[in-house]
Amino acid sequence: YLIQVLVLVLVLVLCGSEARSPYQAVLQHSRIRGRQQGPNVCAMQQIKGTDRKYFTNCKQWYHRKVCGQPTVITYECCPGYEKIPGEKGCPAALPLVNIYNTLGVVGATTTQMYSDRANLREDIEGPGSFTFFAPSNEAWAALPAEILDALVSNVNIELLNALHYHMVNRRLTSEELKHGSTFTTMYHDTKVHIHHYSNGIVTVNCARLIKPDQHSTNGIVHVVDRVITAVSNNIYAIIEVDDDLERLRVSPSLCAAELSSLLEDEGPFTIFAPTNKAFEKIPPETLNRILGDPVALRDLLNYHILRTMQCSEAVLSGTPMETLQGTTLEVSCDGDKMTLNGKAIVIRKDQLGTNGVVHFIDELLIPDSAKTLLELAQGLPVSTVTQLFVEAGLSDHLTGSEALTMIAPLNDAFKGEVTMTPDMKQLLTNHILKQQISSKSLFDGQMLETLGGLQLRVFVYRNSLCIENSCIAAHDRTGRYGSLLTVDKVLTPPTGTLMDILKADARFSRLLEALQTAGMMELLNQQSTLTFFAPTNEAFDALPPAELNQLLRDPGALSRLLRLHLGAGLLVSGGVSSHTRLPPLQGDKLELGMRNYTVYVNRVAVVEADMMATNGVVHAVNSIIRPLRKPRPLYVHSFRNGELTHVCYCLFTHFVCVCLLTLYVSADNLFQKVLQSRSSRTMTV
Numbered sequence: 001y002l003i004q005v006l007v008l009v010l011v012l013v014l015c016g017s018e019a020r021s022p023y024q025a026v027l028q029h030s031r032i033r034g035r036q037q038g039p040n041v042c043a044m045q046q047i048k049g050t051d052r053k054y055f056t057n058c059k060q061w062y063h064r065k066v067c068g069q070p071t072v073i074t075y076e077c078c079p080g081y082e083k084i085p086g087e088k089g090c091p092a093a094l095p096l097v098n099i100y101n102t103l104g105v106v107g108a109t110t111t112q113m114y115s116d117r118a119n120l121r122e123d124i125e126g127p128g129s130f131t132f133f134a135p136s137n138e139a140w141a142a143l144p145a146e147i148l149d150a151l152v153s154n155v156n157i158e159l160l161n162a163l164h165y166h167m168v169n170r171r172l173t174s175e176e177l178k179h180g181s182t183f184t185t186m187y188h189d190t191k192v193h194i195h196h197y198s199n200g201i202v203t204v205n206c207a208r209l210i211k212p213d214q215h216s217t218n219g220i221v222h223v224v225d226r227v228i229t230a231v232s233n234n235i236y237a238i239i240e241v242d243d244d245l246e247r248l249r250v251s252p253s254l255c256a257a258e259l260s261s262l263l264e265d266e267g268p269f270t271i272f273a274p275t276n277k278a279f280e281k282i283p284p285e286t287l288n289r290i291l292g293d294p295v296a297l298r299d300l301l302n303y304h305i306l307r308t309m310q311c312s313e314a315v316l317s318g319t320p321m322e323t324l325q326g327t328t329l330e331v332s333c334d335g336d337k338m339t340l341n342g343k344a345i346v347i348r349k350d351q352l353g354t355n356g357v358v359h360f361i362d363e364l365l366i367p368d369s370a371k372t373l374l375e376l377a378q379g380l381p382v383s384t385v386t387q388l389f390v391e392a393g394l395s396d397h398l399t400g401s402e403a404l405t406m407i408a409p410l411n412d413a414f415k416g417e418v419t420m421t422p423d424m425k426q427l428l429t430n431h432i433l434k435q436q437i438s439s440k441s442l443f444d445g446q447m448l449e450t451l452g453g454l455q456l457r458v459f460v461y462r463n464s465l466c467i468e469n470s471c472i473a474a475h476d477r478t479g480r481y482g483s484l485l486t487v488d489k490v491l492t493p494p495t496g497t498l499m500d501i502l503k504a505d506a507r508f509s510r511l512l513e514a515l516q517t518a519g520m521m522e523l524l525n526q527q528s529t530l531t532f533f534a535p536t537n538e539a540f541d542a543l544p545p546a547e548l549n550q551l552l553r554d555p556g557a558l559s560r561l562l563r564l565h566l567g568a569g570l571l572v573s574g575g576v577s578s579h580t581r582l583p584p585l586q587g588d589k590l591e592l593g594m595r596n597y598t599v600y601v602n603r604v605a606v607v608e609a610d611m612m613a614t615n616g617v618v619h620a621v622n623s624i625i626r627p628l629r630k631p632r633p634l635y636v637h638s639f640r641n642g643e644l645t646h647v648c649y650c651l652f653t654h655f656v657c658v659c660l661l662t663l664y665v666s667a668d669n670l671f672q673k674v675l676q677s678r679s680s681r682t683m684t685v
Contacts, residue, residue, distance in 0.1 A: 026200030038089015
């Protein structure tokens with residue numbers, strides 16, 4: 001029964017924690033962080049040099065940053081409590097007064113003053129039940145002078161209407177301000193729009209609640225960080241009437257019935273609307289190409305739209321957000337600036353519509369799906385090969401509508417100055433595949449045809465995916481017609497067999513003699529797939545002369561030694577990870593590892609890796625590879641049948657005897673104490 005009760009309590013606690021809104025969770029975290037300062041104290045994070053404060057969540061607490069700016073921790077009374085002189089923390093609940101006086105208590109004195117001027121005081125002092133989203137003093141000060149003058153010059157109509165738009169004719173706590181809800185205001189039944197965010201921010205018409213849940217006798221006050229304005233148009237109507245968005249408005253895709261009807265839908269949406277200036281920044285040939293391609297244009301516009309409502313005040317750090325186009329935008333902030341993909345290109349924020357919000361940007365966001373292969377490469381660390389493609393006259397392939405895949409080595413893959421030669425041009429044509437593929441579709445043993453007419457092999461290892469000697473080094477980029485695969489090395493297409501590679505390199509002349517002596521020449525010309533850790537002349541010269549002469553006189557021993565250098569299967573250096581093992585043709589194992597970008601095989605360093613052959617790969621070594629010594633066993637004694645069982649039986653019997661003896665001694669001591677106690681009582685009598 002007790003277990004059932006405990007389980008029930010646990011379920012109720014878990015359900016209660018799940019039911020809490022993100023705001024309540026952050027408030028609770030602030031209480032926990034502030035409890036050492038006394039009861040009902042909340043820890044707040046204030047951005048240095050500003051008056052902006054936030055209840056702190058766990059992530060912000062440890063990073064000590066909001067919007068990339070350093071913060072300082074301050075401690076304040078949690079909502080509804082106040083200090084008492086001489087006592088720690090905030091032990092006293094705020095006395096309940098009417099809304100008018102509450103405005104003064106919470107520091108919204110400008111709203112209190114304007115309520116007086118607009119003859120609203122009598123209403124918010126009298127009977128009723130109201131919710132007042134009261135702008136802070138700083139919010140009123142931030143209003144443009146012409147707007148504030150217009151309100152103050154007509155207090156009986158304009159100012160009163162503005163204040164009524166901040167009021168709802170019922171009591172609403174932060175818990176009742178549900179995400180996505182709307183409430184009818186006291187200004188001509190217009191509505192305010194509420195949004196909760198996962199970081200604990202609550203907004204009303206994109207204004208942040210900075211002092212929520214200030215209770216009063218006739219309602220509740222939520223202090224907000226800006227003066228909110230009435231919303232009557234949807235976001236499509238906002239685009240239709242704004243002169244700065246004319247280029248966006250006349251784009252063929254936006255004029256299409258499908259997209260226009262979408263933006264008039266209920267939403268909510270967030271649109272990062274490019275201004276006329278944003279369109280002017282794009283090269284004319286790029287812009288005309290996109291405008292003339294319905295698929296690319298649709299992707300371009302959908303990349304600017306989120307299917308959620310994201311107010312700028314709710315962004316405290318970088319968050320990836322999915323667009324209608326299907327990929328993500330990194331929405332973040334830097335101080336008071338909103339950023340997209342790390343760029344501060346938002347020039348006007350929070351233009352609220354009935355079905356979403358519009359942010360104006362002065363730079364066009366072009367998704368990968370609307371780019372050519374050359375455009376995909378821009379901004380990536382593959383500028384060297386990109387320039388070489390242009391010099392080789394391959395631009396038409398990389399800017400046209402052919403379905404291709406560009407294999408782009410990182411800049412670090414090129415050593416020294418690279419000049420354009422016929423061989424280099426031919427090599428570059430083999431870095432372009434005749435089909436559009438993604439790395440996720442590649443499989444081991446797959447053959448890929450290049451523009452140069454070669455067949456490239458695919459190798460799949462536990463921690464890497466390689467095309468010949470080049471391994472994938474970054475995520476794919478998929479463009480309008482082509483894909484870009486970033487690799488760590490310049491491709492080395494195979495040009496001959498293992499034997500051809502050895503014959504073409506003077507470093508292996510001693511090895512060729514040894515192979516002929518061992519009768520292994522034909523093995524390296526076969527079509528089986530091998531990995532050869534080929535000893536150079538230096539490796540043979542390092543052998544003691546007596547040992548070398550003995551090997552050369554014994555073809556069998558020489559063959560066994562050389563077969564230890566041959567691994568079954570093809571392993572390029574990019575496929576080597578910690579404790580990679582490769583079975584040799586002779587012996588137990590070859591154990592490989594990577595240290596300081598160098599491959600080691602049985603503790604011998606590879607001096608040149610990835611000389612690709614049609615039937616394998618050659619890795620040059622300057623030392624003869626030896627079998628690894630087996631580690632000595634921990635226990636050297638080997639037990640005969642039944643001997644181990646006998647030893648275990650003896651140990652167990654010994655353990656039982658010790659336990660029984662200990663119990664006997666303890667019982668005897670207890671018995672002696674009892675006898676002594678009885679003897680002493682008898683003598684007393």
